[in-house]
Amino acid sequence: MQKFFSNRRLVIIVVALVVCFGLMAGSVAIRNKKATPPVVQQFGNDVVGFAGSVVAYPVNALQGGFDSVSELMNAYQENQLLKKQVSEVAQVKVRDQTLASENKQLKKQLKLNNSLTDYSTVSASVLTRTPSSWQNQLVINKGQTAGISKNMPVLSGAGLIGRVAEVNKTNSKVELLSDSDESSNRFAIQITNKQGKTVNGIITGYQKATGELVMGQVTSKVKITKGTKVITSGLGGVTPKGLYVGKVARVTKDDYGLAKKIYIKPATNYDNINIVTVAELNS
Amino acid sequence: MYRLSRLRYVFPIGLFIAFFLDGSISKVFSGWLFSYPYSMVSHLIVLWLVLAYFFEEDTKIPLVSFAAVAGLIFDLYYSGIIGLFMFLFPLIILLTQALAKYFTPTFLTVIMFFFIDITCLELLNYFAYSLIGLINSNFGDFLVYVLAPTLALNLIYLVVLYFPIHSLFARSVQRKNS
Known part of the structure; x- marks a missing residue:
């Protein structure tokens, strides 16, 4: 010694x-x-991200191959099910278009340029995931040059999965809602019940055991039932309004019995994410 | 001599592949590796570094500097928090060197060394991240749900990859003589 x-x-x-x-x-x-990491770190990340695609793309292609084989297995049943939905979707889409154009015209009349529901999207594919049990982070292949900046919400499949945590020139890191870092999942959300009453709040946590998001400290008396859809409220000015988060799983009292705690089943499974969409608020 | 041997190419290429495979494996198998409550962390890069130490024979790869650079890139690219793995990876090499003095390296002792290495790596990672306030899970949960599964996964890697990597190194070391 x-x-x-x-x-x-x-x-x-x-x-x-x-x-x-x-x-x-x-x-x-x-x-x-800071909005971006130091230039040296950014440059290093860009170079490494570029080199990493040599390994990442073949592996992702391999995964895509296996996925498509397993999807082929239940393609027939899925097809039957989807056929029924297609006709409805067409109807909804047409209605959506009409409403959107009407909305545009009305906004023009009101001389309102952009509201919280106007956002553009950037699609990116996932390069890798941080090999760590503490950080649930994805590295995606779009960065500053594609218009991505820090704190933008990230969607995949049906709904919200997280936010951009670090931006480099050509790649960026996305913190998933399930990350153990407490600031990663603070999104302003709202729940509107069948009577049209709205509850506003923020996501205050993630329960790993059940995979549910928690909306804590809800003091509103509005009755929320299981299965109600939860969307982002757009309050705060970074996240657009109307991004789908998930459905209400259950409503309980919090530890002191004063406020309500609403558990939300996320719309997307946080594992097996290959393509993400980054939403950018127009302003 | 490292400069004259074939390992000059084989070792960095292996390090490169191991580094990026860690991330790709975590992404592709995230449903299995990070299914609640267990979380397994893939440490192929540590496996490559540690096995390189045992198989280099008299080639003397500058392992500590390689480990430091690999750790720095790991911090930059994967975690975004600089300063942890750039010290942990070289530390693991030094630890292996210190341990290897007392035992002759055979398959079983290498398993033991690797077990100790991964344990130290995960423990120090846990302590460092909880010191800077990144994690707030208690120590018992960490032992049962993170350390144990991680050890299991990485020991499986070791058992499966020990002999292939051994023969790869043996061949690259041999070629320089002939």
Whole structure:
């Protein structure tokens, strides 16, 4: 032991520890405050992301191949089911178009340029996922050059999956709603019941055991039933209004019995995400 | 001599592939690896570094510097929090070197070394991230739901890949002599 902790070694160990924690604290602070990481980090990430696609694309293609084989197995049954829905979808789509154009005209008359429901989207494919049990992060192949910036909401499949946590020039990192970092899932959401009454609030947590999002501290008396759809409310000004989050799974009292706690079943499974859509609010 | 051997190409290429495979495996099998409550972390890159130490024979790869660079890139690209793995990966190499002095490396002792390496890596990762406030899960849960499954996954990697990597290294070391 005497030899191991010689003077020089001890100094090196202490310096390494200080540098290690200094760097970590620094990068966490930058990540929380700044819109983009330092240029060096951005450049490094771009280069690594480019090199990584050499491995990522073949693996993703392989996964796509396996997925399509397994999808082929139940394609027939799915087809039967989907045929029934197609006719309805066409109807809804036409109605949606009419309403959208009407909305546009009305906005023009009101001289309203863009409201919270106007957003454009950028599609990206997922390169990799952080190999860590603590950070549920995806790396996607679009960045600043495609118009992505920090804190934009990210959708996949049916609904919201997370937000952009770090932007580089050609790739960016997406923190999933299931991430253990507390700030990752604070989205302003609203629930409207059948009577047209609305409850506003934010997502306050993620329950790993059941895979449900939690909307805490709801003091509103409005009655919310199971199965009601939950959407983003657009309050806060970064997230557009009307992104689908999920359905209400159950409503309970919180620990003190004063406020309600609403559990939301997310619309998308956070595993097996290949294509994502980043929503950008028009302004 | 590292500079003259074929390992000069084989080792960095393997490191590169192991690095990106970690992420790709985590993405492709995320439904299995991160199914609640267990979470398994793939550490192919640590496997490659540790096995390189045992199989390099007299080639002397500059492992610690390679580990530091790989760790820095890992921090940049995967976690976005710089400063942890760029110290942890070299530390793992130094730990393996220190341990290997006391045992002759055979298949079974390498398994033991790797077990200790992964345990240390995950423990230090847990402590560092909880110090900077990134995680708030308790230690018991970490042991049962993270450390144990991670060890299981990585020991399976080791058992499956030990002999293929051994023969790969043996061949690359041999070629330089002939």
